[in-house]
Amino acid sequence: MDVALKIWRFDAETGERELRDYEVEAPEWACLLDVLDIVKDQVDGTLSFRKSCRMMICGSCGMRMDGRAVLACKERMLPIVEAGHVPVISAMGNLPIVKDLVVDMGPFWQKMRAMKPWLQPGYSEPADEKEFHVSQQQVETIHKEALCINCGCCVSECNSMESDPEFLGPAALAKGMRFVGDSRDQATVERLEAYNADHGIWDCTRCYFCTERCPKGVDPRDAIAKLGAESIKHGIDRDMGAKHANWFVHSAKTTGWLRETELVPKTQGVVASIKQTKFAMSLARRGKVPLPFPPHVAEDVKEARALYNLVKEQGRDGAAGIVQGEKGIAYIEFAEEHTEPGTGPASRLEPGAQPELKSPEGGD
Amino acid sequence: MPKVAYYKGCLASLSAKELDTSTQALAPRLGIELDELESVTCCGAGDIHEAEPDYYLHLNARILAYGEATGADTLMTICNVCTLNLRQANWQLKNDDALRARVNDNLERVGVPPYSGGVEVKHFLWLIAEGEGFELLKEVAHKGLKGLKIAPFYGCQILRPSKILGFEDPDRPWSLERIISACGGEPIDYPAKIKCCGFPIIQAREETALGELIQPIEQAMERGADAIVTPCPLCHLSLDAWQQKLEASTGKSYQLPILHLSQLIGVAAGLDDSELKFRRHVVPVSGVLEKLEAP
Numbered sequence: 001m002d003v004a005l006k007i008w009r010f011d012a013e014t015g016e017r018e019l020r021d022y023e024v025e026a027p028e029w030a031c032l033l034d035v036l037d038i039v040k041d042q043v044d045g046t047l048s049f050r051k052s053c054r055m056m057i058c059g060s061c062g063m064r065m066d067g068r069a070v071l072a073c074k075e076r077m078l079p080i081v082e083a084g085h086v087p088v089i090s091a092m093g094n095l096p097i098v099k100d101l102v103v104d105m106g107p108f109w110q111k112m113r114a115m116k117p118w119l120q121p122g123y124s125e126p127a128d129e130k131e132f133h134v135s136q137q138q139v140e141t142i143h144k145e146a147l148c149i150n151c152g153c154c155v156s157e158c159n160s161m162e163s164d165p166e167f168l169g170p171a172a173l174a175k176g177m178r179f180v181g182d183s184r185d186q187a188t189v190e191r192l193e194a195y196n197a198d199h200g201i202w203d204c205t206r207c208y209f210c211t212e213r214c215p216k217g218v219d220p221r222d223a224i225a226k227l228g229a230e231s232i233k234h235g236i237d238r239d240m241g242a243k244h245a246n247w248f249v250h251s252a253k254t255t256g257w258l259r260e261t262e263l264v265p266k267t268q269g270v271v272a273s274i275k276q277t278k279f280a281m282s283l284a285r286r287g288k289v290p291l292p293f294p295p296h297v298a299e300d301v302k303e304a305r306a307l308y309n310l311v312k313e314q315g316r317d318g319a320a321g322i323v324q325g326e327k328g329i330a331y332i333e334f335a336e337e338h339t340e341p342g343t344g345p346a347s348r349l350e351p352g353a354q355p356e357l358k359s360p361e362g363g364d
Numbered sequence: 365m366p367k368v369a370y371y372k373g374c375l376a377s378l379s380a381k382e383l384d385t386s387t388q389a390l391a392p393r394l395g396i397e398l399d400e401l402e403s404v405t406c407c408g409a410g411d412i413h414e415a416e417p418d419y420y421l422h423l424n425a426r427i428l429a430y431g432e433a434t435g436a437d438t439l440m441t442i443c444n445v446c447t448l449n450l451r452q453a454n455w456q457l458k459n460d461d462a463l464r465a466r467v468n469d470n471l472e473r474v475g476v477p478p479y480s481g482g483v484e485v486k487h488f489l490w491l492i493a494e495g496e497g498f499e500l501l502k503e504v505a506h507k508g509l510k511g512l513k514i515a516p517f518y519g520c521q522i523l524r525p526s527k528i529l530g531f532e533d534p535d536r537p538w539s540l541e542r543i544i545s546a547c548g549g550e551p552i553d554y555p556a557k558i559k560c561c562g563f564p565i566i567q568a569r570e571e572t573a574l575g576e577l578i579q580p581i582e583q584a585m586e587r588g589a590d591a592i593v594t595p596c597p598l599c600h601l602s603l604d605a606w607q608q609k610l611e612a613s614t615g616k617s618y619q620l621p622i623l624h625l626s627q628l629i630g631v632a633a634g635l636d637d638s639e640l641k642f643r644r645h646v647v648p649v650s651g652v653l654e655k656l657e658a659p
Contacts, residue, residue, distance in 0.1 A: 066535070067555075068535055159520075159559055159560040159576050160560075160572055162576070163562075163571075163572045163574075163575025164569070164572040167572070202565070202568055202569065203565065203569055204564075204565070205560045205564050205565050205572070205573065205576060206410055206520065206560075206564045207520045207524070207559065207560035208520055208521065208524035209524065211524065211525045212524045212525055212526060212534055219525075221525075225410075225414045229414060229415065229416070229417050232415050232416070239568070240568035240569075241568040242415070243568075244567055244568050245411040245412070245414050245415035246415055247411075248408055248409055248411035248412050249411075249412050249415050249416050249419065251406060252405050252406050252408065252419075252423060256404075256406065257374045257377060257378070257405060257406050258375075258406050258409070260374065263567070267567045268567060268568075279608070279609065282646065283379075283646065286643070286644050286645060286646050287379070287381070287644045288601070288605060288644070288646070289379070290378040290379060296377055299403045300403040300475075301405065303426065303474045303476055304423060304426070306475075307419070307422045307423065307470060307471070307476075308419055310422075310470050310473060310474060311419045311422055311470065312419075314418070314470075316417075317416070317418070318417075319417075320418070321416065321417030321418030321419075321420070321421065322413075322417040324418075324421075324463050
């Protein structure tokens with residue numbers, strides 16, 4: 001088959017950028033990585049990209065196709081060619097570009113290291129002096145998180161990280177959950193305290209791009225929710241994000257509906273809320289600050305309260321409340337179904353645009 | 365006329381009442397009979413999922429159970445976050461019989477009817493973008509949107525994760541554009557239309573949230589949009605109410621009107637002021653209405 005594609009070429013030393021057209025002959029079974037190999041062999045030996053295993057295990061060939069972060073070895077080209085589509089290939093986002101399709105993974109690994117991604121069993125010993133026993137249920141808690149191959153596809157489109165480059169991000173936090181949820185690990189509280197700091201779990205804006213992009217079904221947003229639930233279970237709830245989340249629980253069991261006007265002081269504290277008075281007044285003039293009294297109470301709210309008490313008695317606090325019914329591996333099967341490459345208009349994400357990185361001091 | 369169980373959620377009952385009134389006025393004209401759920405609570409907005417996930421699942425199962433009890437096979441939402449939370453719980457409950465049995469046992473113990481998995485959760489947008497709703501839209505939108513450039517803003521939780529939402533390609537959605545065009549307006553294309561408005565962290569991490577919010581506002585303005593339309597009241601609140609904070613931090617003046625989906629169609633359908641309630645917006649909408657040309 002004839003494969004046409006456009007590649008964003010970039011030279012960090014000279015700063016030159018150019019979108020170049022390529023057309024090569026490739027076998028019908030070819031994936032994007034095969035096509036890039038053919039381009040490099042036959043057309044332009046200066047094209048740079050990372051690769052190794054060719055089978056979705058090593059995580060080297062993360063890049064963008066039409067603005068979506070993908071593994072080049074996972075993307076079959078035949079349906080794209082048949083649709084007459086010419087995809088745009090570019091480097092992943094949220095990481096500095098070194099050359100062409102190669103990004104500097106330094107910031108990625110730095111955040112990964114900050115998670116202390118190794119088992120910390122402390123002084124605990126196996127009960128039978130041979131090995132730690134881990135139940136099926138305990139494995140399920142971290143099954144998806146353990147599938148991560150560190151490719152960076154989730155980080156590429158993380159909306160929070162675009163705005164706050166210091167955000168630990170989906171890959172590192174999923175790794176964090178892999179250890180927080182490991183029944184052999186004894187550093188749970190220390191880990192959760194660290195992940196609750198600024199730029200930690202409560203920075204996540206729930207855009208779900210990470211979950212959408214992950215080629216292995218890790219579902220990092222789900223992992224971040226598990227970390228939030230584990231934090232609150234362990235009483236680590238000082239962050240405004242945790243207070244915000246807890247207020248929804250309190251609202252649901254007292255009035256049923258969100259107690260919207262009280263959400264700001266309950267999240268930010270009274271002093272910070274007073275500083276927002278002018279802003280609040282501008283909203284109040286438009287009816288956007290509903291009076292808390294009389295409260296908007298759902299009918300039969302006593303049922304919601306009774307459910308809360310019942311659920312708390314059953315003890316599925318923390319990540320255990322999320323894991324049930326999850327059928328982790330099904331995520332990969334499902335991911336194959338929806339995408340129809342090349343059927344829509346051109347890419348809606350800026351291909352290969354280098355994010356504007358804030359300085360480490362936090363200035364612009 | 366198909367009857368749907370109508371779950372309006374928190375904001376449409378409180379700070380976004382204009383979303384509820386415009387939806388109640390518009391839906392019957394599009395062939396949708398609303399049976400409003402009265403005994404339901406908040407879906408948890410993703411926050412209860414993160415704080416007390418087992419309680420989140422039960423709260424949403426309770427909403428689904430009351431939806432099913434109306435006899436309707438569709439539970440209609442008007443908020444992205446409600447849509448994701450309810451569909452996620454529905455997906456878990458439908459795919460795991462043991463889990464559903466445990467949750468149902470708990471529901472029955474507090475006097476809630478059990479849930480058999482017979483309800484599909486659908487956003488109002490999806491009911492209008494295709495099928496009978498779309499056929500009726502062309503007649504209903506008799507006043508049109510001629511002369512208006514409208515920037516669609518989808519927000520996140522109506523697109524992703526697509527395994528839960530699944531209505532359209534999350535990277536190349538088309539539903540809002542189709543509706544804008546059918547009403548006679550001109551849809552504007554821009555990259556941030558599928559990105560985050562920052563709302564979930566706007567109270568806990570305002571600076572990071574504003575860094576997200578600025579993208580759709582600036583991109584839509586650069587491309588000449590007269591207004592943004594969104595299917596989500598949280599995106600609406602962020603784009604409309606927090607726009608003044610963006611103005612304060614950038615020193616620029618945006619004043620870009622933000623419309624709920626039901627309001628945009630409502631303008632084209634000639635709904636009353638009392639139903640559209642534009643006076644409840646922070647950024648005035650009058651400029652858009654003045655620019656509207658006769659069909």
